[in-house]
Amino acid sequence: MAGVITASEPSWIAPFTGLSPRQFGKLITALRREGADPVRKGRPWSLPLEDRVLLVATVLIVDGTLVPTRDHQVAEQSKNYRYSTNHQVVIDADTRLVVAVGRPLPGNRNDCKAWELSGAKDAVGKTTVIADGGYRGTGLVIPHRREPGQAELPDWKEEHNTSHRKVRARVEHAFARMKTWKILRDCRLKGDGVHHAMLGIARLHNLALAG
Numbered sequence: 001m002a003g004v005i006t007a008s009e010p011s012w013i014a015p016f017t018g019l020s021p022r023q024f025g026k027l028i029t030a031l032r033r034e035g036a037d038p039v040r041k042g043r044p045w046s047l048p049l050e051d052r053v054l055l056v057a058t059v060l061i062v063d064g065t066l067v068p069t070r071d072h073q074v075a076e077q078s079k080n081y082r083y084s085t086n087h088q089v090v091i092d093a094d095t096r097l098v099v100a101v102g103r104p105l106p107g108n109r110n111d112c113k114a115w116e117l118s119g120a121k122d123a124v125g126k127t128t129v130i131a132d133g134g135y136r137g138t139g140l141v142i143p144h145r146r147e148p149g150q151a152e153l154p155d156w157k158e159e160h161n162t163s164h165r166k167v168r169a170r171v172e173h174a175f176a177r178m179k180t181w182k183i184l185r186d187c188r189l190k191g192d193g194v195h196h197a198m199l200g201i202a203r204l205h206n207l208a209l210a211g
Contacts, residue, residue, distance in 0.1 A: 007050035018128035060199035078107030088120035098202040
């Protein structure tokens, strides 16, 4: 695996574009046909067209995070045995900025249901979104899984999963930064308060990143 994102390593292509290497190759061919990579005077591009396209591809990452919530009218006991709410948070894979926050659901709702019911799915439209294996059946880009009776994955699928984990880890890092604010470690607000708290912290997170 290369230390930088590059289209010369096919395993980077699917997580960042949602395309197979073959489909990505067709896209590059079409762009060149339309004049996207002309020979010009002056300083040449430092990156080939393939890498430039890969780096500007719009890719989002979604994951759910549990916020311990005192109001039992909106929270339920979750896998951490505390009353919590499930918040679907979508970040930009490149900038790490939060681009959407779904409405909170009881903490015992799984991410597949929460993705749709929270409004996060509608908020991102048809943009390519990657997620972990808990979002199976949602149409999102998730890791490859072994089929019944399959002892191990082919090497190329393992490579895809490795790059997928590296990219998806960015949303976990975002959660870690957001939860430095105590209110997301023990929310005492009632009703819509936990939702407003998450929205406010998301804005503070983005301001901190933007400098």
